[in-house]
Amino acid sequence: MTEQSTPNHAVSELLDRSHRLGADPRNTNYAGGNTSAKDTGIDPVTGTPEELMWVKGSGGDLGTLTESGLSVLRLHRLRSLVDVYPGSDREDEMVAAFDHCLHGKGGAAPSIDTAMHGLVEAEHVDHLHPDAGIALATAADGPALTEECFGDKVVWVPWRRPGFQLGMDIAAIKAGNPQAVGVVLGGHGITAWGATSAECEANSLWIIRTAEAFLAERGRPEPFGEVVEEFAALPEEQRRARAAALAPVIRGLVSTDHARIGHYDDSEAVLDFLSRAAHPRLAQLGTSCPDHFLRTKVRPLVVDVAPDAPFEEVTERLRELHRSYREEYRAYYERHAQPDSPAMRGADPAIVLVPGIGMFSFGTDKQTACVAGEFYVNAINVMRGAESVSGYTPISESEKFRIEYWALEEAKLARRPAPQPLASRVAFVTGGGSGIGKATARRLSAEGACVVVVDRDLDPARQLADELGGSDKAVAVQADVTEEDDIAAAFRAGALAFGGIDLVVNNAGTSISKPLSETTTAEWDLQHGIMARGSFLVSREAARTMIAQGFGGDIVYVVSKNAVFAGPNNVAYGATKADQAHQVRLLAAELGEHGIRVNGVNPDGVVQGSGIFAGGWGAQRAAVYGVEESELGKFYAQRTLLKREVLPEHVAAAVFTLAGGDLTHTTGLHVPVDAGVAAAFLR
Structure with a gap:
């Protein structure tokens, strides 16, 4: 071991090398391969020097490897396993034995490749899965091609399942071929080594780039044959x-x-x-x-x-x-x-x-x-x-x-954690860029769903999708729910992003609060176009997608207590909410044979974070009730049985409850989320 090196320096070098190798897909596939470094550490009990090895543990990716993703093992103890190795038919026992070679607390579980790193007499070892290297490893005459490509600097190792015996094989080849810088593992990948981290990395890259050049120069131009x-x-x-x-x-x-x-x-x-x-x-x-x-x-x-x-x-x-x-x-x-x-x-x-x-x-x-x-x-x-x-x-x-x-x-x-309630489900939330839709998208994502955030305004939808984790978790789609083509395109985007849709939340809406005599036909049509027509178009496309998938699904309407409660100056909004409420019943009756459940949530007085209230509805309703707009949420709360203000998160919780897996036999239900409005009780 190099005396001037410290363990922290060895770890730092190892992580830096791993990141560089893992950043280039030519070098290894995602989460593929492992790297290691050996150095002297201090025994925490005796305070004496101890030969240690840091090696990428089971799982994780080289490109993003952190110190917590390393296994740290006492090298002499690991190497002493050679003396008790029971044979290749009992390989599994050796992985269990690695746990007894660990140094200190924490770190990742040792991987099956630990022996490959520990038994090879080199301070630094890389095991990688480059496409070019595996091409030689899977070629019918791989041994001859390996010799032709690398001469005696890289040695062919016949296929052997990863494990302790493979580690001993590579160690023996390294010992018997002092001129070699690495091996091609038949059917599998490559392993390289070096006395320093820089030398090991250089040897790995030399093997990979040499293989790439060999295939490019020696290979025929159309190996897959002619175009059909x-x-x-x-x-x-x-x-x-x-x-x-x-x-x-x-x-x-x-x-x-x-x-x-x-x-x-x-x-x-x-x-x-x-x-x-x-x-x-x-x-x-x-x-x-x-x-x-x-x-x-x-x-x-x-x-x-x-x-x-x-x-x-x-x-x-x-x-x-x-x-x-x-x-x-x-x-x-x-x-x-x-x-x-x-x-x-x-x-x-x-x-x-x-x-x-x-x-x-x-x-x-x-x-x-x-x-x-x-x-x-x-x-x-x-x-x-x-x-x-x-x-x-x-x-x-x-x-x-x-x-x-x-x-x-x-x-x-x-060892994987238990799946979240909405794992492997894809949610489609309209009006997802603000208010109830935003809170719902956040909750469904937090419960494990992938989310298609649909909004007429793309910027807030994109911001939310990024917040939820980007393309692995959510995508943003711009759509006007009144337009058939927009809705069809949004569902296509969801299908291309995640494979389909199986949880739809009809939330997009607007609100017009006017007396009957002052409500224009244009306002009536606008109100019904967004919520009644829009919900119909989204649900129709959702049903087509869910029926094609064949494993059911959930459609949840964000309706309102106004669907059953008659208030003043509210004819356009109240009537369209009643339309939505009956869509729930009609679609529940029609789609049940396909395993599609249709339910509704009836909120009231959701002021905080609401795009509708911020867009003028709040001022209009405040004027109707004779209160300051800033006090509207508290006003709504005081007229309820529970005297509690309803927030977007409360509506989102109801949506999750309906679709989260516990109410598997419930369809056609409307759940009030209004803190208790007796006049809106369903009966």
């Missing part, structure tokens, strides 16, 4: 319209076992791959790198009809292919499962490829769906490289199963 005109990409507008129509259908199918969020990718890499003659054969072979197929499943579902075929023909074929996929996946499980294998986790695909349209990827949340898609693009790049210089030959199906249903992978899944 039937599967050529449709023009962008037509392609994305078809994708938006297909997304809810596909999402419904792949949610047969578990609800999923979707992601759509029509990048050039995806569309080109799907247009080529070789794509059916290569897709059937599946991915190879463990990081890839753990996210993408053993292979994708590939649609085999022309992208511009009649929509009904495409959807019917999708259903047939999905049934076949599930049958084949179950057969795959049954072929390889052992008596102690974990139960089958689900037979639905994570990746659906539609030639001419693009790729749909799915996960429990948007980020997981995006990562699955990114990993399949990595796999396409790997296939291209391997096919350009040889033939793509991923690891065997049985080896994929051993990793997919590894007890260690099952344990990793078990």
